Amino acid sequence: MARPRTIPDDEKAQRAKYHHGDLKRALTDAALQLVQEKGPRGFTLREVARRAGVSAAAPYRHFADKSQLLAAAAAQGFVQLHEALDATVAANPDLSEQAVAMGKAYVQWAVSHPDYYQVMFGSELDKTESPEVLTAGARAFDDLLDTIKRCQQAGLLPAGDPHATAGPIWSLLHGISMLTIGSDLTHVGIREETEALTERSLRQLLF
Amino acid sequence: MARPRTIPDDEKAQRAKYHHGDLKRALTDAALQLVQEKGPRGFTLREVARRAGVSAAAPYRHFADKSQLLAAAAAQGFVQLHEALDATVAANPDLSEQAVAMGKAYVQWAVSHPDYYQVMFGSELDKTESPEVLTAGARAFDDLLDTIKRCQQAGLLPAGDPHATAGPIWSLLHGISMLTIGSDLTHVGIREETEALTERSLRQLLF
DNA sequence: ACCTGAACACCGTTCAAGT
DNA sequence: ACCTGAACACCGTTCAAGT
Numbered sequence: 001m002a003r004p005r006t007i008p009d010d011e012k013a014q015r016a017k018y019h020h021g022d023l024k025r026a027l028t029d030a031a032l033q034l035v036q037e038k039g040p041r042g043f044t045l046r047e048v049a050r051r052a053g054v055s056a057a058a059p060y061r062h063f064a065d066k067s068q069l070l071a072a073a074a075a076q077g078f079v080q081l082h083e084a085l086d087a088t089v090a091a092n093p094d095l096s097e098q099a100v101a102m103g104k105a106y107v108q109w110a111v112s113h114p115d116y117y118q119v120m121f122g123s124e125l126d127k128t129e130s131p132e133v134l135t136a137g138a139r140a141f142d143d144l145l146d147t148i149k150r151c152q153q154a155g156l157l158p159a160g161d162p163h164a165t166a167g168p169i170w171s172l173l174h175g176i177s178m179l180t181i182g183s184d185l186t187h188v189g190i191r192e193e194t195e196a197l198t199e200r201s202l203r204q205l206l207f
Numbered sequence: 208m209a210r211p212r213t214i215p216d217d218e219k220a221q222r223a224k225y226h227h228g229d230l231k232r233a234l235t236d237a238a239l240q241l242v243q244e245k246g247p248r249g250f251t252l253r254e255v256a257r258r259a260g261v262s263a264a265a266p267y268r269h270f271a272d273k274s275q276l277l278a279a280a281a282a283q284g285f286v287q288l289h290e291a292l293d294a295t296v297a298a299n300p301d302l303s304e305q306a307v308a309m310g311k312a313y314v315q316w317a318v319s320h321p322d323y324y325q326v327m328f329g330s331e332l333d334k335t336e337s338p339e340v341l342t343a344g345a346r347a348f349d350d351l352l353d354t355i356k357r358c359q360q361a362g363l364l365p366a367g368d369p370h371a372t373a374g375p376i377w378s379l380l381h382g383i384s385m386l387t388i389g390s391d392l393t394h395v396g397i398r399e400e401t402e403a404l405t406e407r408s409l410r411q412l413l414f
Numbered sequence: 415a416c417c418t419g420a421a422c423a424c425c426g427t428t429c430a431a432g433t
Numbered sequence: 434a435c436c437t438g439a440a441c442a443c444c445g446t447t448c449a450a451g452t
Contacts, residue, residue: 023416040330045445055418057447066445118330121389123247134394141395167397168408172375175382182328187341188348190374201375205412230435252426262437264428273426 024062026052031073039115040122043070070119071130077116078136084109085143095154098147103173103202104195106144110177111194117177144170157206168205173198231269233259238280246322247329250277277326278337284323285343291316292350302361305354310380310409311402313351317384318401324384351377364413375412383408 030051034043045066046056063069088105092098110117119125120137127133148165151157157165179185180194190197237258241250252273253263270276295312299305317324326332327344334340355372358364364372386392387401397404 021416044443046443056445057419058417060446061416121385121391122330123325123389127389127391127394137391138395163395163397164399166395167392167399167404168379168411170392171382171386171404171408172379172412173382174386175378175380178328178385179378179381182330182334184328184334184344185374185377187334188345188373190370192371192374197374197378201378201412204375205379205408228435251424253424263426264438265436267427268435 023052023054023058026054027059027062027069028072028076031069032076035070035073035115035119036113040070040119040124043119043124045069067124067126068130070125071127071133074116074120074125075130075132075136077113077120078133078140080113080116081106081109081120082136082140082143085140089143089147095151096156099151099157099169099206100199100202102144102147103169104198106173107177107180107194107198110173111180114181117181121174121178141166141170169202172201172205176201230259230261230265233261234266234269234276235279235283238276239283242277242280242322242326243320244322247277247326247331250326250331252276274331274333275337277332278334278340280323281327281332282337282339282343284320284327285340285347287320287323288313288316288327289343289347289350292347296350296354302358303363306358306364306376306413307406307409309351309354310376311405313380314384314387314401314405317380318387321388324388328381328385348373348377376409379408379412380405 027048030048031043034048034051045059048069049056049059052058059069063072084105085102088102089098092101120133125133127137144166145162148157148162148169152159152162152165176194176198185192185197192200234255237255238250241255241258252266255276256263256266259265266276270279291312292309295309296305299308327340332340334344351373352369355364355369355376359366359369359372383401383405392399392404399407
């Protein structure tokens with residue numbers, strides 16, 4: 001029953017700030033949660049504002065429009081994906097398996113965060129208008145690029161511009177992720193497990 | 208088995224039917240046009256009704272809801288894609304190049320009909336609720352499957368369930384299409400032409 | 415400086431009423 | 434049988450007004 005009477009101004013400031021000062025963070029947090037709950041389809045500016053305990057007009061002090069708020073959520077998604085890829089690299093020091101492991105991790109993250117992934121790559125988002133998303137996305141892509149470079153230096157992959165190798169790989173991983181999320185593969189009779197499909201096609205493309 | 212006693216004049220019936228009887232076709236036509244004009248984002252039930260010269264409530268006599276109307280448009284997209292693939296097969300009787308030619312035709316169609324393609328694979332569409340889309344999609348997929356089978360019989364591709372070969376190929380083609388439409392490849396510094404990227408990665412995956 | 419309240423123009427959807 | 438008009442609950446966005 002400690003009364004907050006003697007509590008440092010720190011906490012008070014924090015509380016006070018939540019609704020005037022750090023509304024931006026409160027809104028992105030709510031947006032993140034809403035995307036995960038309802039997907040891109042159910043994402044509404046007014047609902048985000050409601051969850052942040054604020055009027056429908058308030059978000060416009062911090063985001064130009066709805067798509068900019070969605071972009072903030074998408075950027076967070078790329079950060080999470082980047083962290084997942086980073087962790088995989090750290091957990092797989094063996095270079096000969098690192099590329100395959102990272103590919104599997106990419107798809108694994110995508111299919112276990114389908115709403116996120118669809119926001120990150122869906123047509124609702126105009127990436128051109130949101131440098132935040134572009135840099136966050138580039139950071140995740142760099143993980144792939146770095147692994148390719150290391151493999152090249154170790155002689156496991158042919159030398160040359162790593163982008164030339166990254167293009168096909170990323171396209172494949174993105175395709176598997178999207179088609180799996182949309183259940184399109186099973187709809188046409190492809191019942192192979194996502195992980196097996198990923199590993200198999202990646203090896204075929206790489207080696 | 209009671210058939211109508213008087214068969215009305217064809218042309219007159221056609222004309223009269225357009226606004227009472229063939230509203231369904233008028234609506235899907237308008238939907239098709241609207242998708243091509245404004246993309247999935249600007250697609251509105253009310254606008255479609257407006258273009259068909261009908262009240263906002265009228266479409267509900269022919270479609271359960273907005274997504275069912277969008278599904279009708281998506282199905283048409285798959286039909287068009289199927290026709291493009293068919294034409295490519297007919298124009299490339301040489302089996303050794305048919306698979307690559309078809310892959311290029313797939314991506315080519317996708318990037319030249321970006322709004323269509325995004326509707327066909329976007330999150331706005333619930334394919335499960337629309338058998339029309341599923342069968343139209345399966346028909347396009349069968350083109351790929353057939354070419355793979357023929358290549359297998361000619362010894363150009365390893366024998367086995369053609370689905371096992373189709374999975375990686377389709378995933379790659381879909382990934383290239385989507386990432387190109389979204390400009391994601393150029394955003395991360397991959398400036399290779401779409402056609403070159405497609406051909407190169409397809410050959411690497413296949414041979 | 416930051417937020418609210420009210421307003422505007424638009425949606426998707428429903429339903430009684432018209433023809 | 435098929436369509437309209439009006440209504441409802443919801444949007445995204447703007448802006449004067451409050452604190």
